[in-house]
Amino acid sequence: MTNDALLQRIETPRPDVTAGEAAAILETFYGLRGEIVELGSQQDRNYRISSEEGRFVLKICRSDYATVELEAQNAAMLHISGKQGAPRVPLPRRARNGDDILFLAVGGVDYQVRLLSYLDGEPLTRRKHLSRPVVEGLGALAARVALHLADFSHPGLEREVQWDLRRAGPVALKLLSAVSDQARRDRIAKVMVAAVKRLQPLAPELRVQPIHHDITDDNVVARPDAHGRMIADGVIDFGDIVHGWLAADLAVTCASLLHHADGDPFYILPCIRAFHAIHPLTEAEARALWPLIVARAAILAASGEMQLSIDPDNTYVQDNLAHEREIFELAARTPHALMETAILEALGLPVEELALPEMGPLLPGIQPEAVRFADFTVTSRGLVRDNWASPQTELKLLEQAARETGIAIARYGEHRLTRTELLSPREPESVALHLAICLPAGFQAAAPFAGRIERDGQRTVLVGAGLALHLEGLDAAHESGLPVEAGEPIGTVSGEAGRFGHLAVQLSVGGGFVPPLFSTPSHAAAWKRLSPSPSLLLGLDCDAPPLEGDRVLARRHASFAQVQKNYYRDPPQIERGWREFMFDTRGRAYVDMLNNVAIAGHGHPRLAEAAGHQWSLLNTNSRFHYAGIADFSERLASLAPEGLDTVLLVNSGSEAVDLALRLAWAWSGAKNIVSLLEAYHGWTVASDAVSTSIADNPAALTTRPAWVHPVVSPNTYRGPYRGPDSAPAYAAHVRQALELLDVKGEKLAGFICETVYGNAGGIALPNGYLAEVYAMIRQRGGLCIADEVQVGYGRLGHSFWGFEQQGVVPDIITVAKGMGNGHPLGAVITRREVADALEREGYFFSSAGGSPVSCAIGMTVLDIMEDEGLQENARIVGDHLKARLESLCQRHALAGAVHGMGLYLGLEFVRDRNTLAPATQETAAICDRLLDFGILMQPTGDHLNVLKIKPPLCLTVEAADFFVDMLDRVLSDGW
Structure with a gap:
């Protein structure tokens, strides 16, 4: 043709x-x-x-x-x-x-x-x-x-x-x-x-x-x-x-x-x-x-x-x-x-490397021993609270370091937290492809190699043979287009006399492009080939050390038991947090939508100050006499219903549940416990025994000890009986279990359940369920244990405790998670006579649970919750978030239902809304895709098809909207 x-x-x-x-x-x-x-x-x-x-x-x-x-x-x-x-x-x-x-x-x-x-x-x-x-x-x-x-x-x-x-x-x-x-x-x-x-x-x-x-x-x-x-x-x-x-x-x-x-x-x-x-x-x-x-x-x-x-x-x-x-x-x-x-x-093919020519010093007057390095990484001690968010922080910290000896440098290749972007679906341009140098204004710069001077906006560029030097913050000594020889003065650092100036120094090889001052982490390796380190121009090593996330993960796997899993197959290395955000070593910000431990938010300065101050005074075990343990125990008891006036402090939710079961055994003289299927209560021997979640333990249903009597979970969404008025049908299963014990002539120690069905994503129990069940339990001399480890402590917004939604008062409350905002702290709250029953088995104490530092942290968390209105925020933001999630169910068939209230929510994904076939694989893929958008999220439930939405209670409406917008985008665009 x-x-x-x-x-x-x-x-x-x-x-x-x-x-x-x-x-x-x-x-x-x-x-x-x-x-x-x-x-x-x-x-x-x-x-x-x-x-x-x-x-x-x-x-x-x-x-x-x-x-x-x-x-x-x-x-x-x-x-x-x-x-x-x-x-x-x-x-x-x-x-x-x-x-x-x-x-x-x-x-x-x-x-x-x-x-x-x-x-x-x-x-x-x-x-x-x-x-x-x-x-x-x-x-x-x-x-x-x-x-x-x-x-x-x-x-x-x-x-x-x-x-x-x-x-x-x-x-x-x-x-x-x-x-x-x-x-x-x-x-x-x-x-x-x-x-x-x-x-x-x-x-x-x-x-x-x-x-x-x-x-x-x-x-x-x-x-x-x-x-x-x-x-x-x-x-x-x-x-x-x-x-x-x-x-x-x-x-x-x-x-x-x-x-x-x-x-x-x-x-x-x-x-x-x-x-x-x-x-x-x-x-x-x-x-x-x-x-x-x-x-x-x-x-x-x-x-x-x-x-x-x-x-x-x-x-x-x-x-x-x-x-x-x-x-x-x-x-x-x-x-x-x-x-x-x-x-x-x-x-894996060879990349042509341009051998850098021998170069003279760019700043001949610099003495290497006089240089100080500023640190803008995620672990920097100079970055405190949220000062990393200020555009002036880099200049201030550079000048602060320069005042010591006259010159300060921010390293090439550094992943800067100061360049992070909040509520952004894209990774930030956080990797420095230049040296940022703070030194006295008027400091003279010389050409490190022969070339031609060109002006490119704010940049002065020295163009050599296959190599270019880009400088920002320089008052050029030559007009554009003029040749210069190596060692010849090319300008002075801009700024007022007697003050500091700031010079950005960057190299590029090959020509035909102007490199950016910053790159995204995923593009940085390629950009570094084209914009190599200018350290050679200063005669000292100004390169940031490489990140070691993969190596650190390998070390974790080598020395840390594999049974202790980590989130994600390729996890970001998280080293800092602030409010509802967490930050990885690459400078990426993530909205933390699942970390129910940090109830008051990450990096709270009042908690840091309280812990540091108390540690500087005293930290010991609870058998010593100090005011903090009295203050905190009194404060906790005041939050419980009348009659629940006695507190035992431990280190975790698992220990709190374990201790609650021991209290029930000691009080009743019996060991039989009725629990719910699909529940998770902890990892200790006793708390694991009453846990039946097959997501956490695939063999749970076949390995429970004889004293555990699981009954059908009151899952009003996918259980055998649906809707809020299904309490009698579910309570009948408890009655059957109790009647079997009666026939055997065995006594009952108690009943334990989460007061909102947390493991399934926060499903509300059917109306009147706990009232009916508690009555049956108490009729047989058993104690009613309310596991509030996940759902309580203000997280529901509309009430401080989950059992308040059912209009009941338990005999024992177990609580942990947010109590210490990440510090190991848990508690059992009960009646005096129940606690005293444990003395028949000997005395009890927890070294760290009631320590002075633990008590100071616990008191400060409660102060923050009150002063910052976190329970009210959980109600307002949680209601807004739930309404927006429910709107997703109207547009996306995969989104089956929204469970929970306040800031304990669960979005359940199903392949079919009639059969409720769980979308397990899709949920995992959606969580991975949300990570790409800067959102931390994981699945929960026996079928791992529910998003467990449990962010810090300081979550803002803007962050909640970002989460829903990104989730909508994933459901619309695919994963």
Whole structure:
């Protein structure tokens, strides 16, 4: 085909064939009748028919296309289908006359017609977010198709099509004529020229073979896996198959992913790695990959405009135009050098290192021993309370350090907490790619190497041979464009005489881009190749030590028992918190939506001061006499109902439950305890015995000791009896258990349950349940234990204790979690005579539970809760949060129900709202996706299908809204 014919084909509209005419063709020539639906296409007409024989696609193209090209497409599909492990592909179906391709005239115009089998599944383009396994799967699929086509040959492959990236330059010129916006046209042209310029020296080394050349999110079909993620396993539309560059085949796939990338070009790297693992790329192909992606993006952007000018009613083109522009914008603004480096590193291929020349000192007057380093990392002692949030903190701390000796430096490569972003779904640009130096204004800088001075906005740039020095905060001594020699003065540090100035120092290699001062952590390794450390210019090591998150995790696993699990497969290393936020060592902020331990919030200064002050005075065990234990015990007793006047202090909720059970045994002289199924109460021998959650212990139901009598849990959402008025039905199960004990002549020690069904996500007990059950228990001499470890202590907002929702008073209250805001502290509150019964077994004390420091912390937590109105905040923010979560249930079928109240909530995910089949895998994947957005969340419940929403009680409405907005985004875009 000549270039003129190629350019003429570019301007070809779709065939003018209606659905009715397509139906007539199908019935007349293929004997098929059924529902007809038009499918999208840029230059063909495609109709799907659902017939008694199955579903098929009628493809109609203009006669301009050489028949041999269509024959090549059919042959390629048959070729792939015969390969072992081949993906699903459409297969041609012959017409009644035995032909694979029909030549028909419709409305006086000649067309070529084929019928292909239809592949069930969903195109990935409909999913905004594609998870990493899906992206990897797409790369693997593209590689397998390329391998299957490697030994395919057909004369119809020698063709010229507008999508062949070997002809991207001339095709783009033709397409650009249809772009009416001159600025946009010029930008696309500029981007294309830059891409072609980088491709030209690599082109002779690029392998050529038969390629599909259109394995995109639009041309693969996928089906859900067990996690609800879409896994691509079928390839359609062989219309662009050609003898072309292998690297271009992968480039087309990667380009299609960019509109799923949420602005991050590195999103495509798993796809590239997966392709390379199956069909290895050469170094030249890896270097060519990004320019090919950019060229594809430019062709897409221009082609869409061209096709709409020809065929303005083409809804397929209209629908694609927005994401094609998104693809182009991301490709256009990403430096070629950055992506080339990232791709080579991802594939383990050599990255060209520019050997830095010998360089003189930038600041000749500096004495290394006079330098002080400022610390802006997450563990910095200079960052206190929330001063990291102030834009002036870095300057203040640098100047504070500089006052000691005259010069202070913030390190290159440091992950700065001062650059974090709260309530942001994106990781912050927190990694410094420069040195920030504070030194006296007027300090003279010299050229460390010979070059040419250029001004770039606020920057002074010394451009050398393949190397550039970027300086901000310098009063340049030379005009732009003038050459300077090594050692020659180039300017002085800006600022008023007698005061400090601030100089940013940065290097870049290769040219053609201006590096940012900061990078995101995920891009930092590639950027550091292009913007290396300027430490050499100062003659001392100014580099931040590398993060050791993986090494620390390995050390944890080596010395810390594996049974003590950590959240997430690839957990962030959290080293700081503030209010409802937690921060990792990379400078990322996370909204803590699950940490019910930090009830008053993280990093509370009053708690730090109280603990430090008391520790400076005294810390010992509770058998000594000191005021704190009397104050705290009295305060706790005052929070309980009248009659519950005696406190025992321990270290944790597990110990509190264990002690409560011992009290019941001692009081009653019996050991039998009635508990609930699906409950979790702790890890000690006794508290574990009454725990029946199979999520925490898969063998729980078969390993309970004989003195534990679990009964059906009053789960009003998915239990055998539904709704708030199901108490009599559930209480009947307790009665049956008690009657069995009566028949055996065994006495009862007590009954234990959470007063809101916490392990299931905060489900309210049915109305009157505890009143009915407590009466039965007390009738038999047993004690009623209210486990308030998770649900009590103001977290419900509407009441301080969970049992208040049921209008009952227990005999024993167990509490822990938020009591110490993370300090090990728990308590049992009961009547004096119940506590005294324990003396028959000997005396009791807990070394740390009632220590002076523990008591000071416990008192301070209660003071903070009162002074800051945290219970009221839990009610207000919790009600707002619950209403917003309930709105998600109206829009997303997966969101089955919202449980709980205040800031103890649970969102339950189900695959079917009738059967309530738990969406366990989906819940895990959703939690992982929320982590990407900066939200800490984990599943709970026996089926691990409930989000356990238990944030600090200082949670703001803004943070709650961010959580729901991100959750809505996950449910809408996928996980």
